[in-house]
Amino acid sequence: MSRVIRIAVLMLVDAVLINIALYSALLLRFDGHIPSNFIEGQMILAPIFTMVFLLAFFAFGLYNRLWEYASIGELTSVFTSVTIAMGINSVVFMYISSPGGYLLPRSVMIIFWVLTIFLIGGSRLSWRLFRDYAFRYRNSQNGSNGRNVLIYGAGDAGSIICKELKNTSGDSNLIGFIDDDPTKKNYKLLGYPVIGDRTNINDIVRDYQVAEIILAMPSQDGKTIREIVEVCQQTAATVKILPGMYDLIEGNVTINEIREVKIEDLLGRDPVKVDLEAICDYIQDKVVLITGAGGSIGSELCRQVIQFNPRKIILLDHCENNVYEIELELQREYIDCSSLDVLVPVVKDVRDWNAVKNVFQTYSPEVIFHAAAHKHVYLMEQNPEEAIKNNVMGTYHVAKAAELFKSEKFVLVSTDKAVNPTSVMGASKRVAEMLIQHMDKHSKTSFVAVRFGNVLGSRGSVVPLFKKQIAEGGPVTVTDEKMIRYFMTIPESVQLIIQAGAMAKGGEIFVLDMGDPVKIIDLAKTMIKLSGFEPYKDIEIVITGKRPGEKLYEELLSAEEGVNATFHKRIFVAKPNGLNTRLIEDTMKSFDNCIHPQSLEETRCFLQAFLPSFQIIEENKEQKPTSIKTIDNSQDKQELTI
Structure with a gap:
C-alpha cells in the first residue's frame, strides 16, 4: 500500500470514528432517545468537528507513524491531539450556538472527548495487537522448527530484546525471562513470565528445552557477568550477550547487535571513561x-x-x-x-x-x-x-x-x-x-x-594465542596454575x-x-567454554612451567x-x-x-x-x-x- 493511499484510508477511518463518537455521546446523554433538534445540531457541527480533528492529527504526526509498533508514546500523541482539537471544537461550539439555545447539550462535549480518545486510540492500538497476535500464531505454528530463547534480565534491556524478538520474523521462540530479583518472580513482562533465577537455571533450560540464553544486563559489572556466564555455561544452551549500556542509551540495540560473549565482557571492573x-x-x-x-x-x-x-x-x-x-x-x-x-x-x-x-x-x-x-x-x-x-x-x-x-x-x-x-x-x-x-x-x-x-587481543598476547590453540583442537598452554594478570x-x-x-x-x-586480577588458568577455561568445548574433556590444558x-x-x-x-x-x-x-x-x-x-x-x-x-x-x-x-x-x- 502506497503512503498516500495509507494516509487516505486512515483519514477516512478517523472521520467515521469521530462521527460515531459524536453520535454515541448523544445516545448516552439521552439514554438512546435523541431529540430531533439535537440531531439537526449534530449534522451542523459534525463536519466542522471532523475537519478540526483531522487537522490536529496531521499537526501531531499521527499519519506519519507505524502503528503496528504503537507504544505509550504514540498513545500519548493521540490523547494530546484529541484534547487540543476538542478545545478548539468547544470554542467553535460556543461561538456558533445561540445564547439561549445550544445546538448540542454541553455535557455531550465531555462524553464526545472521552469516546474520541477511546476510539482513535483503540484503532491505533488494534494494529499493534493484531500484529502481536499474528506473530504469536506464526510462532505457535512453526514452534517445532524454531529455537527456544530465554532472556536473562527482566529489566529495561530485557524488555527491548523481547520487543525486538517479537518484531523480528526469525526462528526464535521466546520462552520467558529469568531474573535474580525475587520480587519479579511469577510476574509477566510484555506477556512473558519471569520463570526463575540463576539457582534453577539448569532445570529451566532442561524443562523448556532452551537453546539460547541472552544476557540483557548491560549495566552490570564484569565480575557479576562472569559469575552469570559461568552458571549459564553449565547448561546445554548457547550464551549470548547484549552490548553495553552506552549502546542501549543511544538506541543502537537490535537483534543483530546481540553477540557471543567475549572475554572483555568478563573483566572485573567497569570500563574506563575519559574527559x-x-x-x-x-x-x-x-x-x-x-x-x-x-x-x-x-x-x-x-x-x-x-x-x-x-x-x-x-x-x-x-x-x-x-x-x-x-x-x-x-x-x-x-x-x-x-x-x-x-x-x-x-x-x-x-x-x-x-x-x-x-x-x-x-x-x-x-x-x-x-x-x-x-x-x-x-x-x-x-x-x-x-x-x-x-x-x-x-x-x-x-x-x-x-x-x-x-x-x-x-x-x-x-x-x-x-x-x-x-x-x-x-x-x-x-x-x-x-x-x-x-x-x-x-x-x-x-x-x-x-x-x-x-x-x-594485542599481538602475541595470551588471548589470541588461546584462540588459535583452541581452534587447532588444543592443547591450551598455561605457564603456571598460580599465574595471575591484570x-x-x-x-x-x-x-x-x-x-x-x-x-x-x-x-x-x-x-x-x-x-581484580584474573588467573590465567581460569581465563583458559572460560575461553574454552565460550568456544563451546569442555576443558580437559574436549580441549586439554597443559602446564608448561614458568619461563625466564x-x-x-x-x-x-x-x-x-x-x-x-x-x-x-x-x-x-x-x-x-x-x-x-x-x-x-x-x-x-x-x-x-x-x-x-x-x-x-x-x-x-x-x-x-x-x-x-x-x-x-x-x-x-x-x-x-x-x-x-x-x-x-x-x-x-x-x-x-x-
Whole structure:
C-alpha cells in the first residue's frame, strides 16, 4: 500500500470514528432517545468537528507513524491531539450556538472527548495487537522448527530484546525471562513470565528445552557477568550477550547487535571513561606524532586521536606494511578525500637518531605518543641487547627530539612489568621511565608515562594465542596454575594514554585502577567454554612451567613509589623515586655517541647499574617444567607472552 493511499484510508477511518463518537455521546446523554433538534445540531457541527480533528492529527504526526509498533508514546500523541482539537471544537461550539439555545447539550462535549480518545486510540492500538497476535500464531505454528530463547534480565534491556524478538520474523521462540530479583518472580513482562533465577537455571533450560540464553544486563559489572556466564555455561544452551549500556542509551540495540560473549565482557571492573573536553583541548588542531603507529596500541591510538580533529597525525613505524595498513584504514573509516593531508605516513626506526631528528625538523610535532617498543618477554630474554636499543635508546631519541624541537607533551606507553622487573623487557621499560622523568626536570616539554597491564587481543598476547590453540583442537598452554594478570581492552588502554596526556603536568607515571586480577588458568577455561568445548574433556590444558623473566604476579606500583589520587577516579599517579642523575646523564651521552650494550653481559651490567637487584635469568635447557601435564617449551614457541 502506497503512503498516500495509507494516509487516505486512515483519514477516512478517523472521520467515521469521530462521527460515531459524536453520535454515541448523544445516545448516552439521552439514554438512546435523541431529540430531533439535537440531531439537526449534530449534522451542523459534525463536519466542522471532523475537519478540526483531522487537522490536529496531521499537526501531531499521527499519519506519519507505524502503528503496528504503537507504544505509550504514540498513545500519548493521540490523547494530546484529541484534547487540543476538542478545545478548539468547544470554542467553535460556543461561538456558533445561540445564547439561549445550544445546538448540542454541553455535557455531550465531555462524553464526545472521552469516546474520541477511546476510539482513535483503540484503532491505533488494534494494529499493534493484531500484529502481536499474528506473530504469536506464526510462532505457535512453526514452534517445532524454531529455537527456544530465554532472556536473562527482566529489566529495561530485557524488555527491548523481547520487543525486538517479537518484531523480528526469525526462528526464535521466546520462552520467558529469568531474573535474580525475587520480587519479579511469577510476574509477566510484555506477556512473558519471569520463570526463575540463576539457582534453577539448569532445570529451566532442561524443562523448556532452551537453546539460547541472552544476557540483557548491560549495566552490570564484569565480575557479576562472569559469575552469570559461568552458571549459564553449565547448561546445554548457547550464551549470548547484549552490548553495553552506552549502546542501549543511544538506541543502537537490535537483534543483530546481540553477540557471543567475549572475554572483555568478563573483566572485573567497569570500563574506563575519559574527559573528552580535556582531551579535545590538547589534541585538536595540533600535530600529533604516534610512534609504533602500526602496532596494537599504536593503531588504536591513531583511531582515537583522529576523532579529536588534529591538524596532522604522523604515523611512524619501522614496518612499512604496518604503516600502509593503518593509513589505508584511517582514510577509509575516518576522513574524507579533502582531508587526506592530515595523515603523514613515515617509515622510520626510533633507534636511528638522524631519522627521528629529521621527522621532528620537518613536521614539528606538538604532542607525541611513544608506543614503539619490543614487548615480548620471552623474546627479549633471548635478545636482551635489542630491548635496550629499542626500548631505552629509542625512547631517548624520541624524547630528546621532543625537547630539542619544543614539543608540548610526550607520553610514554609503559607496562606493569616495569615494576620490580624480573624480565629484560620490564627492566628496559623501567629505565625508559627513569630517562623521561629525568628529562622532565630540565625541559619545558611535559614528559609522562602510562603504566597498565596486559591488553586483550594485542599481538602475541595470551588471548589470541588461546584462540588459535583452541581452534587447532588444543592443547591450551598455561605457564603456571598460580599465574595471575591484570587485563584491559585495547580501546581502554588507549583512552588511558590519551587521558594521561590531558592530565600531565610533567614527570608523572600514571597508573590505572585495573580492578581484580584474573588467573590465567581460569581465563583458559572460560575461553574454552565460550568456544563451546569442555576443558580437559574436549580441549586439554597443559602446564608448561614458568619461563625466564616471567612473574607469577604482576604489580602496578613498587613499595617505594606509593600512589597519589587524581581528579579521575580510575587513574592514579606513582610518587617519583629518587633518580641517579649522574648515571642517567652518562647513559644519555653514551647513546649520543652510539654506545649501547652489545652482548648479554653488557646488558646485564647496564640494567644492574639502574636496578641493582635485577638479575637476567638464563634458561636452563635441561630443566623440564613441573606441571599436571608437561610439554617441552622448545616445542611451544608460540606462547610469547602473558
